[in-house]
Amino acid sequence: MISGSADYGQPPTPPSTDGVLLLVVAFTAERVPEVRHTLTAAVARAGLAGEEAEDFVLTVHELVTNAVRHGGGSGELRLHRQPGRLTCQVRDHGGGTSTDVPALPNANVPGQRGLWLAHHLTCGLTLHTSPHGLTATVSAPSAQRTRHERPRPHLWRWHSQPRHGRTLVTLAGELDLSSVEQLSDRLTATIAATPTVDVDLAAVTFLDSTVISVLVSAHHAAALAGGALTLLHPTGQVQRVLTVTGILPLLGPDKPADPPRLTGSPT
Numbered sequence: 673m674i675s676g677s678a679d680y681g682q683p684p685t686p687p688s689t690d691g692v693l694l695l696v697v698a699f700t701a702e703r704v705p706e707v708r709h710t711l712t713a714a715v716a717r718a719g720l721a722g723e724e725a726e727d728f729v730l731t732v733h734e735l736v737t738n739a740v741r742h743g744g745g746s747g748e749l750r751l752h753r754q755p756g757r758l759t760c761q762v763r764d765h766g767g768g769t770s771t772d773v774p775a776l777p778n779a780n781v782p783g784q785r786g787l788w789l790a791h792h793l794t795c796g797l798t799l800h801t802s803p804h805g806l807t808a809t810v811s812a813p814s815a816q817r818t819r820h821e822r823p824r825p826h827l828w829r830w831h832s833q834p835r836h837g838r839t840l841v842t843l844a845g846e847l848d849l850s851s852v853e854q855l856s857d858r859l860t861a862t863i864a865a866t867p868t869v870d871v872d873l874a875a876v877t878f879l880d881s882t883v884i885s886v887l888v889s890a891h892h893a894a895a896l897a898g899g900a901l902t903l904l905h906p907t908g909q910v911q912r913v914l915t916v917t918g919i920l921p922l923l924g925p926d927k928p929a930d931p932p933r934l935t936g937s938p939t
Contacts, residue, residue, distance in 0.1 A: 739764035844875035867899025
């Protein structure tokens with residue numbers, strides 16, 4: 673469900689998160705990957721595992737990224753354990769962002785997928801706005817047991833190789849807000865040299881909505897240059913996110929031979 677409120681005459685009163693406080697983290701753009709890894713470890717210790725843990729971490733990551741990009745550039749994350757569930761609040765300092773969650777945009781449109789993903793991947797997303805900023809609250813069922821943490825890579829890797837008039841780009845690791853500028857620059861340069869590009873995602877363990885925007889923009893750049901961009905071999909959560917957002921049918925190996933092009937300028 674999604675709900676929102678705006679009471680500008682009173683201090684912010686987001687939903688209560690009574691319970692055991694597991695984590696408090698202040699964040700800025702530079703700390704986004706670090707915050708995600710810290711949250712991943714805390715969620716694992718709290719007993720959430722598998723796809724439920726992956727979706728919960730991605731949801732909170734999208735809320736943190738949204739706060740950085742649209743909510744004043746910084747904020748605070750609080751993770752609580754309550755009976756039978758984990759609850760996380762992300763607060764920004766944007767001065768009252770809209771509580772409306774946008775509909776899933778057409779696959780050809782870059783951007784506007786972060787809050788949609790957060791809403792789609794959780795059983796509940798609550799947005800509360802005030803003059804102090806936006807507070808987003810999400811929850812997930814959780815067993816209260818300890819699991820061993822699995823190390824996650826902090827870096828991403830790129831390798832490109834020309835082959836038969838096209839370029840194979842192999843990506844690995846985690847891709848998020850911290851990597852999109854460099855990823856965009858490299859894809860732009862690659863497409864300028866060889867407009868037909870295959871992007872192998874088999875070794876990518878995480879990507880978010882900002883990366884999807886870069887991939888869609890690269891798709892349009894390749895099409896304008898007379899080529900195409902194709903995504904190959906996504907697995908796990910990466911495959912699920914690309915599928916649920918409609919990107920894999922557009923950019924996967926079974927995409928239409930002549931996909932529609934974007935008209936107008938995305939906002």
